[in-house]
Amino acid sequence: MTRIHELADGAAPEATAIVDHDGAVYSYAALNDMVTQMAETLAALGLRAGDRLMILSENCATYVTALLAASRLGAWALPVNARQSEDEIAAIRAHAGVRAVVFTPEASAPSRAHAEALGATSRGRLACGDILVAGPFDEAGTAPEPTPADPAEQVAALIYTTGTTSAPKGVMLTHSNLVWNARVSAELRRITADDIVVGVLPGTHIFGFASVILATLAAGSTLRLLPRFSAEAVLDVFADGGSVMPAVPQMYQAILAELARRGTPPDAPRLRYISSGGAPLDPEWKERIEATFGIPLQNGYGLTETSPGVSGTRLDNPRQDTSVGEILEDVECLIDAPDENGVGELLIRGPNVMKGYFRNPEATAQAIRPDGYFRSGDLARIDPDGTLWIMGRKKELIIRSGFNIYPPEIEAMLTRHPDVHQTAVVGRPVPGNEEILAFVTAKPGVTEDDLKAFLHEHLVGYKVPQHILIIDRFPVAATGKILKHKLTDAFAPLLAERDAAAC
Incomplete structure (x- = not known):
């Protein structure tokens, strides 16, 4: 192979490969x-x-x-x-x-x-x-x-x-990249021919393409394809025997909201494996999802350039935290230039690393070192036991008054507020410094002052955003991932109002 x-x-010819969008x-x-x-x-x-x-x-x-x-x-x-x-x-x-x-x-x-x-x-x-x-x-x-x-x-x-x-x-x-990832992904989830894998992640994205579609075929199991995500459709597949679902955090949030609207527990008689990837996992949401389905929510980390698998939590060792688990077999990871807390850029080498960027040798040379390590652009740390933690994008690191601030820490705390749905934190240069901006979707009635007061109770003062903007919706990619780089432009008029009011 x-x-x-x-x-x-290797699949049985008579076994079901695909249940299509139309059934x-x-x-x-x-x-x-x-x-x-x-x-x-x-x-x-x-x-x-x-x-x-x-x-x-x-x-x-x-x-x-x-x-x-x-x-x-x-x-x-x-x-x-x-x-x-x-x-x-x-x-x-x-x-x-x-x-x-x-x-x-x-x-x-x-x-x-x-x-x-x-x-x-x-x-x-x-x-x-x-x-x-x-x-x-x-x-x-x-x-x-x-x-x-x-x-x-x-x-x-x-x-x-x-x-x-x-x-x-x-x-x-x-x-070789993709065959390796398909095999490792299937083994990580222990997918067998008896499984029905919910294919709701866009198959045009690396996560859905390699870790769902190709992994399902490698295991000889059934792929239940949904062209677009809807909580109602996913819950129907669960009721019909769906047993494995890799997804992104935003999908689980929508599923919980739909269950709350119905006022009923999920009907998922065969569901045995759920996992999150593609975006940071919030601890509060992890707890809610696990309580709802009664099984651990697995977590993992990967990139398009790494086919995508780098690490994942294990079925026989579920974690209560939001680490991205252990580094996958055959993959090597290093932390480049770690700070006093062991945080630095994650470097990755192994059979998962891309051949390069098409028609862009300069970008390829910048991304892949001569020794084969790929520069992920993500800040991470590796615990002594090999557990990998992703702290945020290197480009997203905020330096406020000389302090290093990692947006996921603020995002995780904001989503612990009972009225907050989703949040994204970015930095914005100001004369002589960098300020913190938080964008939030929340229940009606919550105010910026409410959220700042909440953060002051739980975080050191320099980590509290200068502005918390409550918005209707985020700009997102097809996977549901928030497009952070578009936030300041998308909400430029609202930021201008805040800036004018602060003068």
Whole structure:
């Protein structure tokens, strides 16, 4: 098993591989037939080994089929969330030199709209839906890339980062990267053929792509695909036998809110594993989620550039804290330039580290040291027992009056207030210093003064934000991750009012 399309080879042909967005059921044999048909269609269209195949999609069987078909042909899968704008998609297409684009119109209205805009035509029909393709394109930059025989060198997927702290970059992940992560993710969750894995994380994001879809196929289990998150839909899947759900913290918050609205406990007879990743986990929410479902909420850490797995908590050693667990097998981690508390930038080396950034050798050289360690950009510490703690983004470190301030600490305390739903803390330069800004969604009636008074009771004074802005909603990525870098621009008028009032 060296290529991602081979991950499912060990599954029983008659076993259920996918329950699609519309409830249709496909066995592993049926999935294999669809992949064969898709690969033959794309090859006839002119897709070559080393070409970039954009898959503009939301979660569905056609998406999984296209991923595996690209692998069979030696092409690079380039998954893109169909909810991105035309301008965002055009920028990725131009940078990547896309040869063709596959769409998933049955599962995604935005994908259908993009298909119309790009002049896509039907090239046939799979059991799960239309083979709707735009291309082939022969524009500048669309020539195929070399295809080394070594799976550690051959690119399987090109994934563009969401740019939560910087401009998006194309991350080249090899077959070896992704096969390793699929195997380790399945083992970490102890997924078996009897499991139904809830595929609600966007499959176009590294978490959903590698740690959900590929891991499920590697285990020969069933993937229950939901094109978009809704608490109601997830609870229905739980009631129908869903047993494993990796998700992000914001999804669990919405599920708890829906259960509170219903006034009933969850109906989840087979649910045995829930985990959080992709964003910091708040201790208060962890306690609530575990109390609701009666099982530990596992936690983990990863990055697009690390395929994504770096660490995870263990089923046989559940933790009461919000550490991101133990470092995964074959992965090495170091703390660069630790301070007096052992906090420094996390460096990562192992079979998970990307090949590099596509068409950006300068960024690759900055990110990967000559000794193979990847600079994560995250501040972390490692306990003597090997437990990994993520303190925040290096770029997000706030230095206030000479003190180092880690936003997750303030965020965790704010969400302990009973009236606070979500929060994000960022720094803002001011003459001669840096100030702390907190953005909060909360129940009606709570005030900034209430929240500041609460923080003064629990934190040292220099960690209390200069401004706490109560807002209606956060700018978020498709995964639900808060886009912190957009906060000050998105709420610039509100900040200007505060600044004027302070003068």
